[in-house]
Amino acid sequence: MQEKSALVRDLEKVVEPTHVVWKPEDLLVYEYDGSIDRNNPGAVVVPASAEQVSEIINIARKHNVPVVPRGAGTGLSGGAIAMEGAIVLVLTRLNKVLDIDQENRVAIVEPGLVNLELGQAVAPYGLQYVPDPSSQSACTIGGNVGENAGGPHCLAYGVTTNHVLGMEVVLADGTVTWLGGDSREVPGYDLRGVFIGSEGTLGVVTKVAVRLVPIPEAIRTMVAAFPSVEAASETVADIVASGVIPGAVEMIDRLCIEAVEPAFHPGYPEDAQAILLVEVDGLVETVAEQAALVEELCRKHGTTDWRTAEDETERETLWASRKKALGALGRLAPNYYLIDGVIPPTRLPETMSKINALSDELDIPIANVLHAGDGNLHPCILFDSRDPVQVEKALIAGGRILEMCVEVGGALSGEHGIGLEKQGYLPLVFTDEDLEAMARLKPAFGAAGMFNPGKIFPTDEQRTGLPHGAIMQRLTADMVI
Amino acid sequence: MTESYKLDGITPSRIERPDTVDNLSTVLKSIHSDRQAAVLWGGGTRMHVGNTVARYDAAVDMTGLNRIVDYRPPDLVVVAEAGMTIAALQTELGKNNQRLPFDVQSADSATIGGSLASNTVGPLCGRYGGVRDLVIGMSIVQADGTMTKSGGSVVKNVAGYDMARLHIGALGTLGAIATVAFKIGPVPEVMRTIAAWFDSAESAAIAGIRITNGAFMPEAVTLVAGQRASAKASELAADGPGKVSDNAVMLLVALAAGPATVERQVNDTTATLGGAMADGFVVLDDDLQFAAWSLTGQQSPAPALSIRSTVKPTAAVGLLGALAKLDSFDDTHIVSQIGFGTIEAHFRGDVSGEVVRSVRDAVISTGGACMIERCPSELKHELDVFGDLGAPLEVMRRMKQQFDSAGTLSPGRFAGRI
Numbered sequence: 040m041q042e043k044s045a046l047v048r049d050l051e052k053v054v055e056p057t058h059v060v061w062k063p064e065d066l067l068v069y070e071y072d073g074s075i076d077r078n079n080p081g082a083v084v085v086p087a088s089a090e091q092v093s094e095i096i097n098i099a100r101k102h103n104v105p106v107v108p109r110g111a112g113t114g115l116s117g118g119a120i121a122m123e124g125a126i127v128l129v130l131t132r133l134n135k136v137l138d139i140d141q142e143n144r145v146a147i148v149e150p151g152l153v154n155l156e157l158g159q160a161v162a163p164y165g166l167q168y169v170p171d172p173s174s175q176s177a178c179t180i181g182g183n184v185g186e187n188a189g190g191p192h193c194l195a196y197g198v199t200t201n202h203v204l205g206m207e208v209v210l211a212d213g214t215v216t217w218l219g220g221d222s223r224e225v226p227g228y229d230l231r232g233v234f235i236g237s238e239g240t241l242g243v244v245t246k247v248a249v250r251l252v253p254i255p256e257a258i259r260t261m262v263a264a265f266p267s268v269e270a271a272s273e274t275v276a277d278i279v280a281s282g283v284i285p286g287a288v289e290m291i292d293r294l295c296i297e298a299v300e301p302a303f304h305p306g307y308p309e310d311a312q313a314i315l316l317v318e319v320d321g322l323v324e325t326v327a328e329q330a331a332l333v334e335e336l337c338r339k340h341g342t343t344d345w346r347t348a349e350d351e352t353e354r355e356t357l358w359a360s361r362k363k364a365l366g367a368l369g370r371l372a373p374n375y376y377l378i379d380g381v382i383p384p385t386r387l388p389e390t391m392s393k394i395n396a397l398s399d400e401l402d403i404p405i406a407n408v409l410h411a412g413d414g415n416l417h418p419c420i421l422f423d424s425r426d427p428v429q430v431e432k433a434l435i436a437g438g439r440i441l442e443m444c445v446e447v448g449g450a451l452s453g454e455h456g457i458g459l460e461k462q463g464y465l466p467l468v469f470t471d472e473d474l475e476a477m478a479r480l481k482p483a484f485g486a487a488g489m490f491n492p493g494k495i496f497p498t499d500e501q502r503t504g505l506p507h508g509a510i511m512q513r514l515t516a517d518m519v520i
Numbered sequence: 521m522t523e524s525y526k527l528d529g530i531t532p533s534r535i536e537r538p539d540t541v542d543n544l545s546t547v548l549k550s551i552h553s554d555r556q557a558a559v560l561w562g563g564g565t566r567m568h569v570g571n572t573v574a575r576y577d578a579a580v581d582m583t584g585l586n587r588i589v590d591y592r593p594p595d596l597v598v599v600a601e602a603g604m605t606i607a608a609l610q611t612e613l614g615k616n617n618q619r620l621p622f623d624v625q626s627a628d629s630a631t632i633g634g635s636l637a638s639n640t641v642g643p644l645c646g647r648y649g650g651v652r653d654l655v656i657g658m659s660i661v662q663a664d665g666t667m668t669k670s671g672g673s674v675v676k677n678v679a680g681y682d683m684a685r686l687h688i689g690a691l692g693t694l695g696a697i698a699t700v701a702f703k704i705g706p707v708p709e710v711m712r713t714i715a716a717w718f719d720s721a722e723s724a725a726i727a728g729i730r731i732t733n734g735a736f737m738p739e740a741v742t743l744v745a746g747q748r749a750s751a752k753a754s755e756l757a758a759d760g761p762g763k764v765s766d767n768a769v770m771l772l773v774a775l776a777a778g779p780a781t782v783e784r785q786v787n788d789t790t791a792t793l794g795g796a797m798a799d800g801f802v803v804l805d806d807d808l809q810f811a812a813w814s815l816t817g818q819q820s821p822a823p824a825l826s827i828r829s830t831v832k833p834t835a836a837v838g839l840l841g842a843l844a845k846l847d848s849f850d851d852t853h854i855v856s857q858i859g860f861g862t863i864e865a866h867f868r869g870d871v872s873g874e875v876v877r878s879v880r881d882a883v884i885s886t887g888g889a890c891m892i893e894r895c896p897s898e899l900k901h902e903l904d905v906f907g908d909l910g911a912p913l914e915v916m917r918r919m920k921q922q923f924d925s926a927g928t929l930s931p932g933r934f935a936g937r938i
Contacts, residue, residue, distance in 0.1 A: 143832040144733065187678045198676060200685075201653050216911035222861045224639070224650060224830045225889040226906045227935045228694070228916045232652060232685025236678050256735045280594035282618070282706025322736050324780040381674045383595040413675045414595075453676035461679070468672070469680060476660070476668040477681045479922040484915055495680065 046102045050084050050126075053094045058085040058132075069127050072112035072119040073174075075376055075424070076459045080107070080121035085129045089207060089215055089245035092128065096243065096489075097213045099126055105492045108239040110151065110182025113174040115377050116452065117459030118186065118238045122493035128243060130181050136160045137246065144251040145204065145221050150181025150244045154188075157249070166251040169196040172454065173362040181244045187236030189454035191287040191361070192318075194412040196252070198454065200235045207246035208234065211489040221248040233480060238456045239491040241484040255320035258286070259330050260354045263337040264311035264344035268292050268395065268407070271313035272387035274340040275411040278317070279384040281336065283329050288412030289316040289361050292391075294421075295406045298367040305360040308344045315342075315411070316361050364408045365419065371406065372421035376433045380444030381453040382414045393443055394418050403432045415453035416444070442467065458494055463501035525579035527559055528572040528897060532579040539584035541601070541659065541667065541698045548696060549665025551578050552928045559930050560692035562634025563605060565626045568822075568894040569638045570691045571905055574932030580696070582633050588612055589699055590673060597656070597673050599701040602633025619707050621648040625817045633697040639689035641828075643740035643774065643816060646732065646859025651688065657701035658684035663694075663924040673701045686919070693934040694923040708776035711739065712786055713809035715772055716793050716801035717753035719765040721745045721840040721854070727796035728771050728858035729833045734792065736785055739774035741859055744815050745844040746852040746866075752815050753799075762800020769844065771798070772812055816855050823853070823866035825895050827879055830862050831888030839863060839886045848875060864893075873899050880907065906935035 060083035071077035133149035154175040171190035205219025219231030265271040348354040422429040556577035585603035607627040623642035657671030670683035718724035753768035775785040850869035883890035892905040
């Protein structure tokens with residue numbers, strides 16, 4: 040018979056015992072998220088209210104155990120993995136839409152609400168919530184706040200931080216307070232702004248006020264096939280430079296096409312090396328003006344097949360091929376390692392060529408699916424985690440791609456965060472002074488060591504050693520079987 | 521020379537005007553080690569914002585940092601030094617038919633750093649967001665001279681904390697903004713302005729909300745009330761159709777896009793205005809529309825009291841009506857960005873502590889946020905112009921402690937006199 044710890048007994052005073060997970064075999068479910076890292080939490084607790092969250096944090100402080108807030112675990116950078124025996128605080132029971140204010144175009148929601156369900160709740164009012172990560176059928180609004188999530192439609196409309204007005208949060212001392220509010224700004228330092236994207240390291244979000252915008256009067260989704268990735272990339276660079284900012288400009292390459300065609304039957308031409316999915320929205324007149332320009336640019340760069348979604352069903356099929364592309368990659372390899380680097384759009388043609396060359400050099404397949412319009416790459420390195428040689432190759436390829444991004448003035452992460460996966464790469468972009476300044480936010484929020492420890496900031500070894508070495512060490516122990 | 525950097529009755533003994541980021545670092549390091557207190561100056565257009573400074577030895581004039589660091593038109597990104605004026609930046613971008621979708625008053629002297637530090641709003645914020653929504657990266661010189669950065673120069677970036685946010689609206693109390701990376705956009709092909717007038721602020725605000733919430737995104741929807749707005753309405757009504765009441769309130773709507781889109785927007789907007797019972801309206805283009813928008817700006821002499829509030833649009837209706845009806849002032853000028861929810865109310869005349877508190881209470885009772893941006897200096901000593909910020913103030917205090925424990929940067933000027 041396993042013994043409950045004092046911590047677990049205290050947690051069970053706050054929530055029903057069925058909502059506290061503590062047996063080692065049960066905790067295994069929470070040892071990983073959508074990334075390739077894994078680690079066992081000390082306990083898992085699933086509260087149903089902000090008050091319970093506050094009480095749990097007080098208990099954690101009393102026992103000197105850190106807390107990791109978790110939504111759906113779809114972040115792909117290890118953000119939801121518990122280090123240092125932390126309690127995983129699962130927020131998926133806090134999943135209600137509390138208020139929809141149609142006239143002021145604001146909704147107040149709980150953090151565990153699934154992104155897509157928010158969209159469905161506000162659609163009857165003619166409104167939408169713009170950030171739409173590809174994982175939107177699973178990921179939560181609280182998780183989106185933690186990662187400052189993006190999505191295809193952020194090209195024209197901005198990412199999570201541009202669409203969240205404020206959050207109710209629980210701080211390390213148990214205080215429940217709003218940062219920001221339900222209007223566009225409040226006086227004082229922009230604590231809401233630094234909290235968004237802080238990967239659960241500063242506190243726990245218990246309510247979110249989101250900004251809604253009208254559903255566009257007209258939407259046109261267009262697909263263009265290209266004979267090479269480079270031609271598709273040049274088209275994207277030209278579209279961005281033209282100043283027309285479409286709702287979305289997405290690209291998938293040959294390998295991805297091979298995965299999604301049998302899964303969703305979007306009907307892409309067999310000889311296409313790259314597909315662009317471009318969506319323009321707005322007034323009927325705007326859509327006509329922008330679509331004409333996009334078509335002209337695609338034809339200029341030699342599109343071999345051009346079509347417009349005829350109806351909503353075809354539009355949904357086309358989007359499914361894009362948004363569910365990652366799932367379809369399972370047809371090609373048991374595992375994929377998604378790299379979330381960002382580059383200036385004008386550097387797309389050369390960078391895509393370099394990624395293809397890297398795949399040849401290391402002899403490891405890389406499937407590309409990207410938010411091309413804002414330069415947010417998602418190369419998916421395909422491998423088999425049972426083969427340590429492949430694992431190491433995947434990690435080396437990932438590191439090399441991130442270095443390529445930094446070399447052309449890009450960023451290490453566009454929307455998935457740093458988490459565990461990329462902390463070793465931060466020194467490629469940030470100096471010790473930059474990181475030290477960022478680290479001061481934790482004591483300012485009174486959160487030193489309390490929330491999601493061991494994330495974002497590189498460890499001392501990572502500042503000097505090969506970044507992928509640390510991940511290998513963590514992985515090989517139990518992952519390679 | 522030093523007199524021109526006088527603030528809150530204090531004249532600094534030391535003036536520094538660094539012309540590179542390295543020099544800025546050296547200057548702040550020296551001030552910090554001399555245990556002096558510094559106030560950062562841009563164009564000096566919004567120095568009235570904030571509480572009174574507790575100590576002030578050195579003025580650091582940022583206008584020598586006035587260069588574009590990196591400009592890549594096809595990537596829609598520009599990086600510029602903080603002392604560059606908004607007008608100079610827009611001129612450079614305009615050469616490529618691009619712009620930063622952000623407008624400020626006195627753009628010829630207002631700097632990038634000052635506009636960010638004081639979180640200026642203008643008519644474009646309803647569509648494009650506040651200036652914070654346009655910033656993608658920033659370099660900061662800390663109070664002790666340490667150079668740091670966050671973000672970068674690509675439009676999507678979540679690597680590390682979003683530190684730039686902290687400095688926007690911080691009045692230079694946590695560090696000196698040195699360079700800023702912005703996402704920029706094209707200059708719209710066509711722009712038209714519809715200037716409408718109403719018999720009350722309430723009816724103008726309701727029409728403004730209806731237009732903002734319509735099928736398309738107007739470039740700007742701005743309500744202007746007060747004596748100047750009434751005079752403008754009379755001037756426009758004299759040349760055109762419609763009637764005009766004594767205390768007419770103006771609603772300016774800018775529409776900007778391709779020609780077919782703008783034509784449709786003009787038709788939809790004028791139909792809405794007719795239905796919303798505007799007393800009259802005119803459609804303006806070319807220079808006439810820019811003359812109409814100048815109504816949103818300030819005139820000298822400066823007002824005695826300026827209050828900025830941000831409320832939900834529906835709450836703005838009643839609040840605008842109440843502010844427009846205040847009759848204890850000689851002159852009232854109210855500018856409200858309907859889509860964003862800000863109301864900037866400027867008053868001339870005698871201003872007492874009682875009056876300031878009653879106006880602030882009126883805003884707070886609507887559930888909105890309120891900041892007193894300008895008031896007589898004797899009142900500034902009595903009240904915290906930021907109001908009561910509640911529990912987050914404690915976090916802000918610790919933030920100041922973390923980034924400027926010696927109180928080098930404008931001590932006392934921020935919320936809670938931190």
